[in-house]
Amino acid sequence: DAGVTQSPTHLIKTRGQHVTLRCSPISGHKSVSWYQQVLGQGPQFIFQYYEKEERGRGNFPDRFSARQFPNYSSELNVNALLLGDSALYLCASSLGQDGAFFGQGTRLTVV
Amino acid sequence: AQKVTQAQTEISVVEKEDVTLDCVYETRDTTYYLFWYKQPPSGELVFLIRRNSFDEQNEISGRYSWNFQKSTSSFNFTITASQVVDSAVYFCALSFGNYGGATNKLIFGTGTLLAVQP
Numbered sequence: 184d185a186g187v188t189q190s191p192t193h194l195i196k197t198r199g200q201h202v203t204l205r206c207s208p209i210s211g212h213k214s215v216s217w218y219q220q221v222l223g224q225g226p227q228f229i230f231q232y233y234e235k236e237e238r239g240r241g242n243f244p245d246r247f248s249a250r251q252f253p254n255y256s257s258e259l260n261v262n263a264l265l266l267g268d269s270a271l272y273l274c275a276s277s278l279g280q281d282g283a284f285f286g287q288g289t290r291l292t293v294v
Numbered sequence: 295a296q297k298v299t300q301a302q303t304e305i306s307v308v309e310k311e312d313v314t315l316d317c318v319y320e321t322r323d324t325t326y327y328l329f330w331y332k333q334p335p336s337g338e339l340v341f342l343i344r345r346n347s348f349d350e351q352n353e354i355s356g357r358y359s360w361n362f363q364k365s366t367s368s369f370n371f372t373i374t375a376s377q378v379v380d381s382a383v384y385f386c387a388l389s390f391g392n393y394g395g396a397t398n399k400l401i402f403g404t405g406t407l408l409a410v411q412p
Contacts, residue, residue: 214396225298225385225402226339239399271337277397280346282329283389285339 187286195292204259208276215257218273269293300403315371317386326390328369333383
């Protein structure tokens with residue numbers, strides 16, 4: 184069975200641009216969460232979606248948005264990129280309380 | 295406030311030594327879940343274990359063991375006979391609430407970098 188898959192794996196963008204990151208959860212998992220991990224820190228929660236509805240949002244500006252599709256895949260969008268948005272973006276899927284399973288992440292560099 | 299503290303920033307050991315990674319958490323919820331994840335240089339977070347707040351039984355899985363003590367709000371992780379492949383950043387995380395459909399958002403500690411020298 185495939186795990187959580189994210190695309191792209193690496194991305195370089197210029198300040199002010201927009202970016203879309205994609206995530207496909209483990210088959211059967213209905214919840215997808217997004218995390219931002221800045222170098223040297225633990226992951227910080229951005230969004231959680233369950234059955235296509237937003238269930239939680241972390242302390243991130245409105246430039247960050249997300250959605251979940253009928254097949255439970257998800258997109259994270261970031262507008263007006265800042266240098267400080269450079270980070271590893273992790274997607275996790277879950278089913279019940281067994282835990283969250285993470286993808287390999289998208290490493291975003293803003294120049 | 296919900297918080298996870300991993301006071302050890304870096305630990306260096308020699309292969310075959312035992313090593314314990316500390317994790318202290320704060321929460322006012324009575325239902326919560328504790329996790330450990332391993333993050334190798336590739337970046338992917340690898341799930342190691344989940345514990346719920348009603349189960350204080352310690353767990354052993356091969357060379358890994360976990361000690362959960364509610365009295366001290368700690369969930370420590372021990373690697374016995376460490377190996378070079380154990381080198382990674384290890385994160386402790388907390389999730390709270392009783393939503394059955396999915397694991398709620400995780401609150402991570404800052405991580406402990408474990409370096410196992412040959």
